[in-house]
Amino acid sequence: MEKKQFQAESKRLLEMMINSIYSQKEIFLRELISNASDAIDKIYYKALTDEALRFDKDSYYIKVAADKENRTLKITDTGIGMTKEDLENNLGIIAKSGSLAFKNENELKDGHDIIGQFGVGFYSAFMVADVVTVISKAVGSETAYKWESTGTEGYTIEPYEKDTVGTEIILKIKENTEEENYDEYVEEYRLKSIIKKYSDFIRYPIKMDVTASRLKEGSENEYEDYEEEQIINSMVPIWRKNKSELAPEDYENFYKEKHYGFDKPLKHIHISVDGTIRYNAILFIPEKIPFDYYSKEFEKGLELYSNGVLIMDKCADLLPDYFSFVKGMVDSEDLSLNISREILQHDRQLKLIAKNINKKIKSELQILLKNEREKYEEFYQSFGRQLKFGIYNDFGTHKEVLQDLLMFYSSKEKKLVTLDEYVERMPEDQKYIYYASGESNERIDKLPQTELVAEKGYEILYFTDEVDEFAIRMLMTYKEKEFKSVSSADLGIEAEESENNSSPEDTENKDLFDYMKETLSGKVKDVRASKRLRSHPVCFSTDGEVTIEMEKILKAMPN
Ligand code: ADP
Ligand code: MG
Numbered sequence: 001m002e003k004k005q006f007q008a009e010s011k012r013l014l015e016m017m018i019n020s021i022y023s024q025k026e027i028f029l030r031e032l033i034s035n036a037s038d039a040i041d042k043i044y045y046k047a048l049t050d051e052a053l054r055f056d057k058d059s060y061y062i063k064v065a066a067d068k069e070n071r072t073l074k075i076t077d078t079g080i081g082m083t084k085e086d087l088e089n090n091l092g093i094i095a096k097s098g099s100l101a102f103k104n105e106n107e108l109k110d111g112h113d114i115i116g117q118f119g120v121g122f123y124s125a126f127m128v129a130d131v132v133t134v135i136s137k138a139v140g141s142e143t144a145y146k147w148e149s150t151g152t153e154g155y156t157i158e159p160y161e162k163d164t165v166g167t168e169i170i171l172k173i174k175e176n177t178e179e180e181n182y183d184e185y186v187e188e189y190r191l192k193s194i195i196k197k198y199s200d201f202i203r204y205p206i207k208m209d210v211t212a213s214r215l216k217e218g219s220e221n222e223y224e225d226y227e228e229e230q231i232i233n234s235m236v237p238i239w240r241k242n243k244s245e246l247a248p249e250d251y252e253n254f255y256k257e258k259h260y261g262f263d264k265p266l267k268h269i270h271i272s273v274d275g276t277i278r279y280n281a282i283l284f285i286p287e288k289i290p291f292d293y294y295s296k297e298f299e300k301g302l303e304l305y306s307n308g309v310l311i312m313d314k315c316a317d318l319l320p321d322y323f324s325f326v327k328g329m330v331d332s333e334d335l336s337l338n339i340s341r342e343i344l345q346h347d348r349q350l351k352l353i354a355k356n357i358n359k360k361i362k363s364e365l366q367i368l369l370k371n372e373r374e375k376y377e378e379f380y381q382s383f384g385r386q387l388k389f390g391i392y393n394d395f396g397t398h399k400e401v402l403q404d405l406l407m408f409y410s411s412k413e414k415k416l417v418t419l420d421e422y423v424e425r426m427p428e429d430q431k432y433i434y435y436a437s438g439e440s441n442e443r444i445d446k447l448p449q450t451e452l453v454a455e456k457g458y459e460i461l462y463f464t465d466e467v468d469e470f471a472i473r474m475l476m477t478y479k480e481k482e483f484k485s486v487s488s489a490d491l492g493i494e495a496e497e498s499e500n501n502s503s504p505e506d507t508e509n510k511d512l513f514d515y516m517k518e519t520l521s522g523k524v525k526d527v528r529a530s531k532r533l534r535s536h537p538v539c540f541s542t543d544g545e546v547t548i549e550m551e552k553i554l555k556a557m558p559n
Contacts, residue, residue, distance in 0.1 A: 004092060005154040014152055018126045023342060028128055029064075029191070030198035031121035032075045032169055034309055036062040037202045038099045038114045039079020039167060043139060045106060046080065053139070063207045064195065064232075066186040071173045073129075073185055078166040081138035087147040087157060091122060091134060113203065113333075115307050121341070126151045128185050129171035135160055136167040192232055201237035201308035201331075208232050237308055239280040239331055243270050255284055258303075260327035263288040266379055269328075269364050277352050279332035283361065285368075286325060289382045293325065300324035302357075305331035311341055318354045322390025322398060323361050325383045330357070362401055369405070369418070377416055380407050388471040396474030403475055408468070409441055411450065411460040419478045422459055431492040432484035435461040437469050448536030449486040456493055460486060489541045505529030 005011075022028075040060045047055035063076040082090065082098075090098035099116030125132045130150060137144035144162030149155035162168070174182045184190040188210060195206055210230045216222040238246065238254050251268040255261065265284035272280050283302070292298045300321065301314030308331060319326055335349055344350055369376040380387075384407060391402050407416040422433060434453050438444040444462045453460055463469050472483045484491065506513065506529050513527040520527070530539065 001156050001158040003154065003156050004088070011152050014123055014126070018123065018151065021120070022124055022127065025127045026194050027198065027342075028124040028171075029075075029185075029194050030309060031124045033062055033064075033195070033199045033202060033206060034115040035099075035122060036075060036077035036079060036167070037199075037204055038116050039077050039081070040204050041114050042080040042099075042102055043078075043165075045102075046139070061205045061207055062202070064191060065209060066188060066191055068186045071175075071186055073171045073173055073191075075169045075171075076166065077168075078164070081141065081165045081167055082134075082136040082145070083138040083141055084143075084145050084157065086138065087134065087136065087145055090119070091147055091149075092155060093119075113307055115309055117337075118341075125169070125171055128173055128182055130174050131172040133170040133172075134167060135162055135170070137162045137165050139165050141165075195232045198310045200233045200310075201235065201240075201305070202233055203235055203308065205231040205235060206233045237280075237305075237331065239270070239272075239282045239329070240308075243272075246270070251282065251284075254282065255327070258329070260284055261286045261288070261290060265327075266375060267364065267368060269360060271357070271360055273356065277332065277334050277349050279330055279334070279353055281328060281330040281353075281357060283326050283328035283357070285361075285365075285379060285383075286327060287378065287382070289325075298324075302326070303329035304335075305329060306335045306337055306341065307331070307333050309341075311335070311337060311344075315350070317347065317350055318357060320354075320358060320390070320398065321393065322387055322402060323358065325386060326361055358401070362405070365405055377407070380416065385465060385467060388465065388467045391471040391474050392467055396476075399475050403478060406471075408435070408461040408463065411436075411445075411454060411462065413459075417459075417461075422461065423479045423481055425459070426481070427457060430456075430458050431481075433461065433478060433481045434458055434484050434486055434491075435463050435469075435472065436486045437463040440464055447486070448539035449541065451536065452493060452531070453486050453491065458493075485542070487539070487541050 040062070043053070043060070044055050047053040060078045062078075063074075065074045065076070066072075067074070086098060090096060097116050097119035099114050100119070103114055103117075132149055132151075134147040135144060136147070144160045145157055146160035147155055147157050171185075173185050174180075176182055188208070192208065192210070195208075199206060207229055209227045211225050212228045212230075213223045213225055216224045234257075238250060248268070251270070252264060255265045255268075261284075264287055266287040267285045269283040269285075270281075271283070281302070290298065299314050299316070300319050301312075301316040302318045303310060304312040304315040304318070315330070318330060330353060332349070332353065335344055337344060365376070365379070368379065387402050387405050391399050391406075403419060407418055409415065410417040410422065419433070426433075436444045436447055436450050438447060441462050441464060444450065444460075444464070450460055463472070469485075476482065509529060513529075516527045517524065524540075530541075
């Protein structure tokens with residue numbers, strides 16, 4: 001048996017690794033399974049060029065087995081295996097990646113799925129184990145070897161008996177300490193859920209012996225436990241499938257499986273991009289507002305996968321705030337990850353993907369609006385507010401993206417209309433887009449200020465949401481038409497054109513108006529005869545920037 005020390009640098013690196021690179025201990029399983037998957041990929045690639053090797057997909061698998069009594073966890077694969085040199089070079093030298101070398105040697109630039117690249121993932125096993133044993137037999141090799149290490153002290157290596165090609169990794173799970181409990185890593189249900197979470201889309205079966213229950217033979221109500229080998233992962237990620245192979249139910253099931261929401265998605269968006277940056281994405285527009293949507297607890301973001309392996313639960317950078325309701329995932333082979341594979345090294349790729357996704361969401365919403373109006377309105381009832389906030393925030397920088405998605409209740413149709421629909425049917429002599437603010441549609445219906453505009457046959461948009469008027473202020477215009485509150489003094493309508501100047505009525509009633517002004521002093525600026533009223537005797541109007549409704553909101557806001 002040979003005993004070797006890790007190099008000094010490696011020793012320090014290893015300590016650092018074990019203690020600080022990863023934020024969660026559970027990812028060791030993701031790393032070991034990824035390595036196993038890489039090892040099977042390698043044998044597959046080798047078989048492509050090696051006549052003597054045959055790759056029969058069905059005989060390749062990864063197996064995870066926990067032994068509670070002995071407190072061990074074993075990960076077995078039928079991959080390419082490691083020679084003695086491989087064990088020394090790839091496991092004995094930290095930050096040396098045999099997988100990266102394999103990719104380079106075999107010039108696997110496109111369409112490959114090998115995950116490894118940093119040469120550190122393996123050591124994450126020491127976060128949960130005191131001793132790690134690797135038994136491996138390389139393809140085409142006569143002898144197998146056993147490599148064993150307790151972490152920082154170095155490793156031993158010796159010939160070993162193993163019949164089949166492949167690798168077995170045995171972790172002696174740490175004893176519990178006062179701060180940390182490690183029991184979960186030999187717990188069947190827990191291991192299953194870790195596999196599901198991170199490695200669900202590994203392309204080879206991940207098997208586990210699972211305790212199941214069945215009716216005792218000959219009995220009608222007595223059950224017995226038995227061991228059953230199950231495949232834990234779903235293997236083929238839905239996002240790698242062809243859109244034409246997938247039915248709406250497939251997407252709905254995926255939405256449920258992933259716990260994106262309790263509702264049914266209103267719409268799914270499946271994106272496959274094969275350009276300067278390659279990625280697949282499946283996005284969902286939920287039907288209902290998540291219960292915590294408008295609370296502080298709500299976190300926006302999409303799941304981020306690198307080559308089918310989960311890297312981030314909620315990557316916030318992929319979604320702008322105004323589309324924060326979108327759920328789903330992105331998978332890309334082209335991400336440069338940092339060493340822990342938890343963070344991205346360069347956000348250039350991510351920015352590109354985010355930009356792309358953003359455009360796609362917008363266009364899909366527009367298509368929904370155009371082709372499935374009812375569904376769009378349902379969406380808008382839930383998330384329209386978020387779009388309006390999106391326009392208002394950041395000083396209106398996103399208005400171009402969002403303005404076509406807005407809808408407001410209209411006086412004419414008594415239903416939601418878009419700004420485009422409004423402008424398209426404006427009579428020629430109408431200069432402005434008119435709106436009226438109020439607590440509810442019913443209240444606005446009764447507003448005296450709307451009378452003249454309505455009489456002219458002009459449509460009025462009803463603003464009942466607090467954010468409406470603020471958002472419109474950011475827009476300023478739509479298709480070069482300015483927005484105008486029905487309560488502003490200058491409505492741009494002929495009948496009241498002279499209203500700003502003094503009219504004969506003003507002079508005739510001067511005494512009365514002066515008396516009213518005096519009585520209401522500090523509350524109104526002026527009292528004038530109006531031409532805009534029909535059935536109401538009096539109304540307020542404003543000539544400043546801020547309408548009465550906005551003023552109410554501003555006053556109610558905490559300072
Ligand atoms: P990475 O996967 O980033 O290369 P790791 O530390 O996870 O780094 O693994 C180091 C190297 O050890 C791998 O690149 C691979 O060459 C080798 N290796 C690890 N696990 C296995 C395995 N199950 N089968 C074959 N080779 C393996
Ligand atoms: Mg690895």
